[in-house]
Amino acid sequence: KQEVTQIPAALSVPEGENLVLNCSFTDSAIYNLQWFRQDPGKGLTSLLLIQSSQREQTSGRLNASLDKSSGRSTLYIAASQPGDSATYLCAAVNGGSQGNLIFGKGTKLSVKP
Amino acid sequence: EPEVTQTPSHQVTQMGQEVILRCVPISNHLYFYWYRQILGQKVEFLVSFYNNEISEKSEIFDDQFSVERPDGSNFTLKIRSTKLEDSAMYFCASSKDRFNYGYTFGSGTRLTVV
Numbered sequence: 001k002q003e004v005t006q007i008p009a010a011l012s013v014p015e016g017e018n019l020v021l022n023c024s025f026t027d028s029a030i031y032n033l034q035w036f037r038q039d040p041g042k043g044l045t046s047l048l049l050i051q052s053s054q055r056e057q058t059s060g061r062l063n064a065s066l067d068k069s070s071g072r073s074t075l076y077i078a079a080s081q082p083g084d085s086a087t088y089l090c091a092a093v094n095g096g097s098q099g100n101l102i103f104g105k106g107t108k109l110s111v112k113p
Numbered sequence: 114e115p116e117v118t119q120t121p122s123h124q125v126t127q128m129g130q131e132v133i134l135r136c137v138p139i140s141n142h143l144y145f146y147w148y149r150q151i152l153g154q155k156v157e158f159l160v161s162f163y164n165n166e167i168s169e170k171s172e173i174f175d176d177q178f179s180v181e182r183p184d185g186s187n188f189t190l191k192i193r194s195t196k197l198e199d200s201a202m203y204f205c206a207s208s209k210d211r212f213n214y215g216y217t218f219g220s221g222t223r224l225t226v227v
Contacts, residue, residue, distance in 0.1 A: 031212040043117075043204060043220040044156070051213070089156065098169035099144060099211025100158040 002027045002094050006104035013080055014112050021075040021107045023090035028068045031093040034101065035064050035075050038087045047088075048075070052095075080111045115139040119205050119219035126195055126226055134190045134222045136205030145188045146206040146216070147180065149173070156204070162188065163211075195226045 003026045013019050023033070032051045036044040048057045048064040050073065056065040063076040073090055087108045091101035118137040126132050138145050147159040160170040160180055167180065179191045188207075192199055202223050206216040 034215055036218075041223075043119075044206075044216075044218040046215040046217065049215040091156075093212060098161050098163075099208070100146065100161055100169055100171075101148075101156075101216065102158070103156040105155050 002030075002092060002102045004090060004092055004102050004104040006088075006090060006107050008107060009105065010108040010110070012110040012112060015080060015082060017080050017111075018076070018078050019080055019109070021077070021088050021090075021109070023073040023075070023104055025071045025073075025092045025102075027092075027094065028071050029095040030068065031095055031097075031099075033064075033066055033073050034091050034093070035062075035073075036089040036091065038089055038106065040087075044089065077109075080109075082111045082113050085109055085111050115217070117205055117207055117217050117219035119203075119222050121222060122220065123223045124225070126224070128197060128226055129194050132192050132195055132224065134192075134203050134205075134224070136188045136190070136219055137186050138188055138205065138207030139217055140186070142207035142209050142217070144168075144208045144211055145182070146208075147190045148204045148206065148218075149201040150204065150221075151198075151201045159190070159203075192224075195224075197226050200224060200226045 034049045035047040050066040061078040087106040089106045091103045145162040150156045161168045177193045202221045204221045205219045
């Protein structure tokens with residue numbers, strides 16, 4: 001059974017710092033891995049999707065990498081801003097599934113001005 | 114940017130009552146999902162829906178739950194007899210494709226069972 005874990009659970013950094021959020025998954029037979037942002041009391045906003053055949057995806061200041069063999073993904077945020085403060089969730093789509101996402105618990109990021 | 118719309122944003126109901134949570138997915142999406150998030154816990158998959166039928170459901174999605182797409186635009190989740198433990202944020206999501214496109218999530222319905 002797929003388990004997705006995110007470390008750390010919370011992270012506080014000063015504005016301008018580059019940072020890395022970690023995600024690990026136990027079953028490497030995934031179709032893709034997705035990163036989301038969740039603001040308090042709000043829905044989930046899709047940030048990046050990495051297919052199982054890809055190594056990384058970039059969008060603006062965000063870069064996500066995927067290493068299937070080691071069961072890891074990282075989300076790199078460059079030059080962090082206070083507006084980046086949110087909870088970041090990673091989620092895997094298992095091979096053999098109908099596309100449902102299996103989520104980690106998230107990393108709560110706080111960027112201090 | 115197209116959105117997934119969920120109503121109501123917050124619903125309070127008494128234990129044992131039926132509730133219907135409503136969602137309007139993005140119009141050209143084919144796959145529809147319900148997820149829930151109990152306060153402080155992970156987002157959990159409930160059910161996926163494609164071609165007017167359930168394609169997959171989790172063990173959470175028991176006989177108390179049902180989904181329907183009554184017309185070309187709405188997608189509903191019904192909980193027949195609510196329990197205290199059903200209190201959670203319920204998210205609807207849709208996608209063009211199961212594996213090659215990301216999901217679009219709605220902003221959620223906070224269900225409180227008292």
